[in-house]
Amino acid sequence: MYSQVIKPFIQSYNGFASCEGEECFKVTIAGASGGIGQPLSMLMKMNPFVKELSLFDLQHTPGVAVDLSHIETPCKVKAFMGADQRREALKDANIIIVSAGVPRKPGMTRDDLFNVNAYIIKDLAEAAAEVAPNALIAIITNPVNSVIPVACEVMKKANKFDPRRIFGVTTLDIVRTNTFVAEALKIDPKEVNVPVIGGHAGDTIVPLFSRSKPHVSFSDEQIIAMTKRIQNAGTEVVEAKAGAGSATLSMAYSAARFANALMRGLRGEQNVIECAYVASDYGGASYFATPLLLGKDGIKENLGVGELNDFEKKLVETAIPILIENIKTGVDFVNPK
Ligand SMILES: NC(=O)C1=CN([C@@H]2O[C@H](COP(=O)(O)OP(=O)(O)OC[C@H]3O[C@@H](n4cnc5c(N)ncnc54)[C@H](O)[C@@H]3O)[C@@H](O)[C@H]2O)C=CC1
Numbered sequence: 001m002y003s004q005v006i007k008p009f010i011q012s013y014n015g016f017a018s019c020e021g022e023e024c025f026k027v028t029i030a031g032a033s034g035g036i037g038q039p040l041s042m043l044m045k046m047n048p049f050v051k052e053l054s055l056f057d058l059q060h061t062p063g064v065a066v067d068l069s070h071i072e073t074p075c076k077v078k079a080f081m082g083a084d085q086r087r088e089a090l091k092d093a094n095i096i097i098v099s100a101g102v103p104r105k106p107g108m109t110r111d112d113l114f115n116v117n118a119y120i121i122k123d124l125a126e127a128a129a130e131v132a133p134n135a136l137i138a139i140i141t142n143p144v145n146s147v148i149p150v151a152c153e154v155m156k157k158a159n160k161f162d163p164r165r166i167f168g169v170t171t172l173d174i175v176r177t178n179t180f181v182a183e184a185l186k187i188d189p190k191e192v193n194v195p196v197i198g199g200h201a202g203d204t205i206v207p208l209f210s211r212s213k214p215h216v217s218f219s220d221e222q223i224i225a226m227t228k229r230i231q232n233a234g235t236e237v238v239e240a241k242a243g244a245g246s247a248t249l250s251m252a253y254s255a256a257r258f259a260n261a262l263m264r265g266l267r268g269e270q271n272v273i274e275c276a277y278v279a280s281d282y283g284g285a286s287y288f289a290t291p292l293l294l295g296k297d298g299i300k301e302n303l304g305v306g307e308l309n310d311f312e313k314k315l316v317e318t319a320i321p322i323l324i325e326n327i328k329t330g331v332d333f334v335n336p337k
C-alpha cells in the first residue's frame, strides 16, 4: 500500500520519496485535535521527511495519536495533552505548526478571534522560545495579521527572535487563487502559480494576476470579480459550513504544502519559494506577505513585492493601513502601554 499508493501520492506533491538521518524532521502540531489539526496530522504522518510527529492539544491527542500510529509509514507519533505538556510537546521541534485556537462562525470577522487566540499564541511562543528556539514556526491561527506580531514580540522579549523563522501561513490564499484561475482557464491547477501578497483577511489579501504563471489575460471585470472572491473565500466557507466552523480540509492541505516547502528548504533544496506573512517592512507595514526563498534557516531571501500594475498598487494602498492597525493590535497586546 505504502509503495503503491502513498509513495506515488507523496512524490506527486513533493517530488521526493524518502529521507534519512538529518534530512528527517521533528514536527509538532499545536491544535492537533481540531478541524485543521487532525487532517494536517494525517498529511504530516504521510510525509516522508517527517520522522517524528508530536501532537499537542488541550484535548483528545492520545486517541488521535493511536489512530494515526496505525498508518503504515515510518514516522513516530507522540501525544501531548494539556498546558502541563506544552513544553515537552514543542521540545527540539524543527517545525512547529500552530492551528490552536477558535475558528469563526457566520457574522464574525477574523479580528473577533483575537481576544481568545492571542493568549494561545503567546503561551505557545513563550514555550517555543524556551524549548525550541531554532524551530521554524508556521502559524495558521487567526487573525494571522495580528497574531504573528504577538509571536514575534514574545520572542523578542525572550531574546530569541529570528525573523527568518516565524511565518503566518497564507498558503490557502495562493491555493484558492490557483484553483479559481485554473477553473477559469480550464487547465490543471498544478500548472498555475499566482503569488498573493499583503495579509490574510479581506482587503489585505492581494492576488497578483500580473505575475500569474501561466500569463492570464482576464478582462478588468474578471480581475475585479476574482479578487473579490479570493478576498472573501474564507467567509464563503464559513457561511457554507453554517456555524460548524471555517475551512479545515483545504487549510490542512495548504499547511501541509507549506510545511513541506519548509522541509525542502531545511534539506538544502534550491529554489523553494512560497508566499507567507512575515516580519518585513513595506510601505510602513512591519509585517507583510511576499514570496520567500526558503533555505536551511527558514527565510533565505525575502523576494519582496516586485513590480505591480496600477490595479494591484491600489489594492496594496488599501491593504497597508489595515495591516498597520492589525499589527499594532498584536504588538500592543504583548507590550501594553
Ligand atoms: N491561516 C489560514 O488560512 C486559516 C486559519 N484558520 C484558523 O485556524 C484556527 C483553527 O481552526 P480549526 O482547526 O477549524 O478550529 P478547531 O476549533 O476545530 O480546532 C482548534 C483546536 O485548538 C485546540 N486548542 C485551543 N486552545 C489551545 C491551546 N491553548 N493549546 C493547544 N491547543 C488548543 C482546541 O482544543 C481544538 O482542538 C482558527 O483560529 C481559524 O480561524 C482556519 C482556516 C484558514
Ligand SMILES: O=C([O-])CC(=O)C(=O)O
Residues within 6 Å of the ligand: 103, 104, 110, 142, 172, 233, 234, 235, 237, 238, 246, 247
Ligand atoms: O475565514 C476564516 O475564518 C478562516 C480562514 O482564514 C480562511 O478560510 O481563509
